[in-house]
Amino acid sequence: MTETAALRTAPLRARAEIDLAALRANVRTLRGRAPGAALMAVVKSDAYGHGAPQCARAAVQAGATWLGTATPEEALALRAAGLTDVRVMCWLWTPGGPWQEAVEADLDVSVSGMWALREVTAAARRAGLPARVHLKADTGLGRGGCQPGGDWAELVREALRAEAGGLIRITGLWSHFACADEPGHPSVAAQLALFREMTAHAEGRGVRPEVRHIANSPATLTLPESHFDLVRTGIAVYGISPSPELGVPADFGLRPVMTLSASLSLVKQVPGGHGVSYGHHYVTPGETTLGLVPLGYADGIPRHASGAGPVLVGGKWRTVAGRIAMDQFVVDLGGDEPGAGEQAVLFGPGDHGEPTAEDWAQAAGTIAYEIVTRIGTRVPRVHVNESV
Structure with missing residues (x-):
């Protein structure tokens, strides 16, 4: 079994899944242009x-x-x-x-x-x-x-x-x-x-x-x-629009190749008025549940997206609560109680309602090029659909 194949089934803190079938389709689309x-x-x-x-x-x-x-x-x-x-x-x-x-x-x-x-x-x-x-x-x-x-x-x-x-x-x-x-x-x-x-x-x-x-x-x-x-x-x-003002990837016949996700490392109930992360830039408005996502700016998650970065957990969009730290950040789950290990999807193609790299770019005030390129080496790349 190859390392990539083993990573597909191993429990991981986080993973960047790379869909090589989507990449091949993008290349064929571009050749047609x-x-x-x-x-x-x-x-x-x-x-x-x-x-x-x-x-x-x-x-x-x-x-x-x-x-x-x-x-x-x-x-x-x-x-x-x-x-x-x-x-x-x-x-x-x-x-x-x-x-x-x-x-x-x-x-x-x-x-x-x-x-x-x-x-x-x-x-x-x-x-x-x-x-x-x-x-x-x-x-x-x-x-x-x-x-x-x-x-x-x-x-x-x-x-x-x-x-x-x-x-x-x-x-x-x-x-x-x-x-x-x-x-x-x-x-x-x-x-x-x-x-x-x-x-x-x-x-x-x-x-x-x-x-x-x-x-x-x-x-x-x-x-x-x-x-x-x-x-x-x-x-x-890689399926990202080079000009969001002109259209999303689908408008050009492209499909995003990378999906970035992590496993929640902790879910806990907290009371209202509870400060979250460094500086307490977010304080819970009432009793709620918090989920801990084990990714941070050391993994390439932009700190500039603190308080704004979108994450899909349990089929719902959540927003980064407070500051993104070096290794982790928090989302307010609004009282929902998924278990530890539940998948948190930061971005992907958007097929299942998840945010896209462009959504993160907007949240961080940058471009989607930077979002995908900066994902660090601590995040394993898991290549799928390698066979033609």
Whole structure:
């Protein structure tokens, strides 16, 4: 029996159940939104908290032909986990990074400036293998990427020189949107126009990339003209809407993949006027029952959701009573008396009336990306529906 299989039936303090059938369905839906482009499933940050190797395999089973990570260490871990027959790209580099290991592992790496081009070409020379390089253009996000104009012209020129010398292959030209989750924002059209201009410059000098890509999850769902040769889908793979203002996951044909739950560790009766948790920011209005949920901010439950986070217990929505502590928080059960061990569902797809990650995001004043990604390592990931 695998560890994941054993965890399905073992009594647990808490668990994050990951539905890989839902993930595969999401990938197929996203492929249908961009039928003329290849699909990259972004599995950075341990697949947004869902478990990178398992989610990567499921995405590939559903037709993803690329995987994306932020750091090279994340990408190398995918190769070590046996994901060797799929293209893997990583983009967050710092000087002195594991360039040679990346070249030897046949990773695609991002280059935004001359320092990175020098380091990757030196690594390729040591490895005796050409590096697969994507040149990144800063079209307006203002983070990574090479500035348009002279900087871009120099990077393209020197990359072509390295390619002619057999040290690199320019396999991609790419950029990233700033406001694709706000359709109609003027920066979207401006970035798209500049991306076309910068790729045209590179191709006019002789660059022949395998893929050009700028579309993230929201652009994949709402901006067909941005799809080019490859779309990079992150949060949408996990069934979370990248733009709640435009619709819930079901509106895009997506289904949330993670369900976070815990077993009540204590249920007790208390009188009215009883202070609850640190600071007594909640005082019971009358005689009631309290339930103790053994999850806290050390597990990634946002303290900012104190007094507001929703939880389903016994078929009813409850609200966090008082402050969320490091390892636990309290819900007021309103006189109901479920037994210790009763399931408390913090979020899931919403099928059974449970809150969603977006509900927690609203309660904490953040985005659903952060809610799922921050769930800590003390919470076991239990992967279900692993077989296709």
